[in-house]
Amino acid sequence: MKSRWLVVALAAAATAPDLHGQSGSTTGLGPDTVTTTPSGRYPANGLHRLLLGDLNRDLWAVPVSAPVLDLRRFAGGLSPLRRGGGLQTQSLRLRGQDGQTYNFRSIDKDATRGLDPMLQNSLPARVLQDQIGALFPLSAMVVAPLLEAAGVLHPNPRLVVLPDDPLLGEFREEFGGLLGWLEVRPDEGPDGEPGFAGSTRIVGSPRLLERLEESPLEQVDAQAYLRARLLDVFVGDWDRHPDQWRWASFERGDTVSWYPIPRDRDWALSRLDGALVYVAGRYFSHYRGFGPEYEPAFNATFTGRALDRRILTRLDRADFLRTAEDLQHALSDDVIADAVSRLPSTYQAEVGEGLAAAFTRRRDRLLSFAGEYYELLAGWVDLYGTDEEELALVEHTGGGRTRVRLFHLIRNEPAPDPYLDRTFLESETQEIRIFLHGDEDRVEIRGTNPSDIVVRAIGGGGDDEFLDESTGTSVFHDHRGDNEFTGALGSAFDEDDWEEPPDQFSATHQSKARDWGSWTLGYPVFSYNSDEGFYLGAGFRRDTYGFRHYPYERRLTGRAVFGPAVGRARGSLGFDFPVHGRAVRGFFSGYASGREVVRFFGFGNDTQITGEDDFYQFTRDEVRLELELTGTPSDHVVLRAGPTFHFVDHDDVVEQRLIGQIQPYGLDRFAQFGLGAGIAWDRRDHPLVPRSGWLLEAEGHVTPSLADVETTYGSGSAFARWYTHGDGRLEPLFGLRLGAEQVWGRAPYHSAAYLGGPGSSLGVREHRFAGDRVVQAGATGSIFLTPFYLFLPGKLGLHAISETGRVWLDGESPGGWHASYGGGLWVSLVNDHTLVSFTIARSEDRTGLYFGLGWPL
Incomplete structure (x- = not known):
């Protein structure tokens, strides 16, 4: 009062x-x-x-x-x-x-x-x-x-x-x-x-x-x-x-x-x-x-x-x-x-x-x-010291209580009274972060009473001393100075450098990036395709934030949709989480569909289309699960590895289709487990709309003879993309893509090497050619035409694309290279990174219309 x-x-x-x-x-x-x-x-x-x-x-x-x-x-x-x-x-x-x-x-x-x-x-x-x-x-x-x-x-x-x-x-x-x-x-x-x-x-x-x-x-x-x-x-x-x-x-x-x-x-x-x-x-x-x-x-x-x-x-x-x-x-x-x-x-x-x-x-x-x-x-608490010599004394006093006191050190002895003194309850607080700054500081954590509160002490630029004599969970962070760490069973030490990222939610950028609590966003989902009609549903994203994890510590995503015309549903779930600090992360993804529309045109590089489209189209139930660990040994390199599961179950109608006549391996109910690994080296200036740089990707996958797999088989692939641009009014851009995939052993038809579709060869039908090896190449060019204004400022440009590829089966590849070519318009709104491309591409047996975010190649 x-x-x-x-x-x-x-x-x-x-x-x-x-x-x-x-x-x-x-x-x-x-x-x-x-x-x-x-x-x-x-x-x-x-x-x-x-x-x-x-x-x-x-x-x-x-x-x-x-x-x-x-x-x-x-x-x-x-x-x-x-x-x-x-x-x-x-x-x-x-x-x-x-x-x-x-x-x-x-x-x-x-x-x-x-x-x-x-x-x-x-x-x-x-x-x-x-x-x-x-x-x-x-x-x-x-x-x-x-x-x-x-x-x-x-x-x-x-x-x-x-x-x-x-x-x-x-x-x-x-x-x-x-x-x-x-x-x-x-x-x-x-x-x-x-x-x-x-x-x-x-x-x-x-x-x-x-x-x-x-x-x-x-x-x-x-x-x-x-x-x-x-x-x-x-x-x-x-x-x-x-x-x-x-x-x-x-x-x-x-x-x-x-x-x-x-x-x-x-x-x-x-x-x-x-x-x-x-x-x-x-x-x-x-x-x-x-x-x-x-x-x-x-x-x-x-x-x-x-x-x-x-x-x-x-x-x-x-x-x-x-x-x-x-x-x-x-x-x-x-x-x-x-x-x-x-x-x-x-x-x-x-x-x-x-x-x-x-x-x-x-x-x-x-x-x-x-x-x-x-x-x-009270859930996640930040406490701040100063540039003076200080003692942070933390005591787990029992009854779910943790007391924190900050003392000014005078000739290495604490002042009679602390300038901060507060007791925290584990029923309210999950984590306490004590930020020490300059000069030589001491942190002492005491108490044999158990506590669920995580205590973090973040050292400053001086030579600091960290002592943990408690039975709780304590983490010491300090990458500067000559520091002394003495820990207990629940102690951890982090000497990694950390640069505080900007706060993406702050207009004035005077807040540090969020590292506490969680945020959930729900949204409606609507989609349409000519094969199945409308799908309606909902999705969500939940981000959980944590100390020195940016932009989030964990992310859970999901969506579920239902197609009234076909009476089937499909859904997906994803979870991104830390495994070992910031160095190793885990990614779980799951997908289940009660009606997946698939096309199969047979094996080989010279298959012909002689029937109606329905003859090559069928539906199947499908479940895909993946758990992947990723590491980033440098800013531009990502390593990943993890197990996979894939299950398919085909509708009875396949008997009336080409795939029912061929009866390829994997047509019945089929389950398989696998293990994959890959590396990506990305030096592009932007992941979606690059104008310079290159991307190298390689991955391998092995599927052992478990579940419905008769004999072990494997696959490997490698892709390279390169971009460059010129100056001047037309802002010319040129890009190249090279890629190859090889399958070893007897693989089910859905694990074959395919050519055709977005990401493979525009203009060629998706999965048009199947084999055990595929090689493909493509080039794209782009120029800027004019700025425009339609509700938003933007740019309009032209692009052209040319691609070719072929598949091999048992070492044979009759029919030569399958070329496609085309072009279209691209539009960017507000800035060059919000680019949408519209492409018409022509191949030997069809002309396709495509649109999407970023360059088509």
């Missing part, structure tokens, strides 16, 4: 330099008032609203009145300095004669400003701009009194119109007449004087993290930050990445405490609905709107995870619940009513009653949300 009143006092002090503190009046806001609407560009018809949502569109058209700012009188006179940052907001920084710096931020946003210039006039850009209609235009007006009541440091924004005034200079055309928020910029005082709210220093998040790393004497007030984060969630503001904060320091003797100053309330009180918005929200988990009920803690807090996992991990469940309960008292009915009453009467008439009811409901459920929020952060 003491911390709360300190924060309240600081927040009260913050009103001195802000707009409300300007002599307690509106001096300088000008005598003129303008009545306008925040924006008129978000109207939509019924279909538009169905797809992209009602959002807060109607509020953008509600008129509001705002005073015109007097640049000559306000703050003794304002002079524009420069444009502010931000990806979407028009902002202007101004300097007052009172010594303060002020920020002006437009209410309406330009969602295209952060996009690639090629995309700024595209359909996606228009959709993004339309989504700005989800914002509550005057949210800052409501949030400010709630921050005040909660005791969170903040500047108070004031709704103004910038004048069309020559004093704006070069900024007049862009900012003159613009409606927006004006607020003091939290900053340090001149010449060592107290700054914003009496603070000593004001910094942004990157500098804050640097200072926290430099000394244990500087710490963030975690409870003050928790109050601010709970208030974020209370108002539905999910856009809380590190750049949305500034930090004020206050000296307390030898220590420095940092307090958060949240800024930019654009997404508070937003409304998100509509069919496409719902779909987008399944992938962008944080993209959720404000309402009477809370979103899950994962969604509501996701963009704040970088700072949450750095600051809040020193707090336990009791701290979370105590802070939430305190906030519930602070956000009384009167406070809520006052916040809503700050809105203009036109807004109150539209949303006032519903907004107050939503706030009341969310306040009453804040305690429950705080518990969920705590549990989200």
Whole structure:
């Protein structure tokens, strides 16, 4: 409670330099008032609203009145300095004669400003701009009194119109007449004087993290930050990445405490609905709107995870619940009513009653949300040391408890009191990561009591000492310095170098890549082919993240579909998992089909097509299982090996087909086990749309005489691809492919060496020729024709392809080489790596149409 009143006092002090503190009046806001609407560009018809949502569109058209700012009188006179940052907001920084710096931020946003210039006039850009209609235009007006009541440091924004005034200079055309928020910029005082709210220093998040790393004497007030984060969630503001904060320091003797100053309330009180918005929200988990009920803690807090996992991990469940309960008292009915009453009467008439009811409901459920929020952060915990010499003492104390303390070392002896002390419960926490930084550090893990919590200690640049005397699971990571490791039975040591990858979910790239929890995505599946008609079903992907596994530790995928016309189903399952650290991974894949359409034209290089297509076509049930281990001895080389299982069962109708007349080995119910191995050496510049480089692949497979296999047989194959390109307007590209496959021993027909189809020879029917050996070659060329714009910017080009191949059977290959040739168009959208090719290819007995991602060769 003491911390709360300190924060309240600081927040009260913050009103001195802000707009409300300007002599307690509106001096300088000008005598003129303008009545306008925040924006008129978000109207939509019924279909538009169905797809992209009602959002807060109607509020953008509600008129509001705002005073015109007097640049000559306000703050003794304002002079524009420069444009502010931000990806979407028009902002202007101004300097007052009172010594303060002020920020002006437009209410309406330009969602295209952060996009690639090629995309700024595209359909996606228009959709993004339309989504700005989800914002509550005057949210800052409501949030400010709630921050005040909660005791969170903040500047108070004031709704103004910038004048069309020559004093704006070069900024007049862009900012003159613009409606927006004006607020003091939290900053340090001149010449060592107290700054914003009496603070000593004001910094942004990157500098804050640097200072926290430099000394244990500087710490963030975690409870003050928790109050601010709970208030974020209370108002539905999910856009809380590190750049949305500034930090004020206050000296307390030898220590420095940092307090958060949240800024930019654009997404508070937003409304998100509509069919496409719902779909987008399944992938962008944080993209959720404000309402009477809370979103899950994962969604509501996701963009704040970088700072949450750095600051809040020193707090336990009791701290979370105590802070939430305190906030519930602070956000009384009167406070809520006052916040809503700050809105203009036109807004109150539209949303006032519903907004107050939503706030009341969310306040009453804040305690429950705080518990969920705590549990989200408690599962995988990051604790951080500093660049000073330190001792990390971990004790498994029994009863499922693990205590972690961090001490500053003074002349190699721990300080009397730790600067971090927290006890973790194995019922809540799976893993603790202790990040040590510079200088010489010690880690001691003690306790004979069993614990299910994995403890990781990550050393820094100094010569560190790691000692494990516990019976738990401990992992020490350090590849720098001259380190000393002393382990127990459950200890492991990792001295591999590790470069932290970027966070693929972070727009500002200020978060580290996700290494905790899991994420599941479900999606519908739809397919069609002329043989079987439509297949409908669903699929899923579940990624599980782990420490120093990127982009995931484990991935489980699956899909199942049903064909109404044929009354059969098929499905697949895949599992990608680590086997030995990051060096060796396992891949399991399974496929089962109740109706697999197959064509067989007989054995040999000169088989003829004399009947209708149905004569060569049949169906079979099929099951394929593979378990593969992969290793990466270098960045470009992948080794793989593992067992396989294959089962087929043919329909009775095969008796009426060519395959039924030939009766090849493997036609009946047939099961086989095998073992395969391979290597890939990939030096292409892109795996799907390469323009230079090469790929070498080789693999072998042996199938022993088990199950239905009469005699052991084997196979081997090798393929090479090479690409090069030229400069100039046409951007010419040339590619070659060479490949061969050999089968040894008596193999079932479905394990023969085949020629024909995508990946083998376009234009030639799939599996057109079968034998025990195949050799094939191909070449492709491509040129760029013209850029185009059709909803998205793109490129259009031409490509040509020529391929040839032949098979051998028992050393014979009558009929010569089977050539195919063709060409078509390719289209790339946005960038060269999103390329789709359309190809018409001709062979001796057919012409085929193909399309797919990437080059056709």
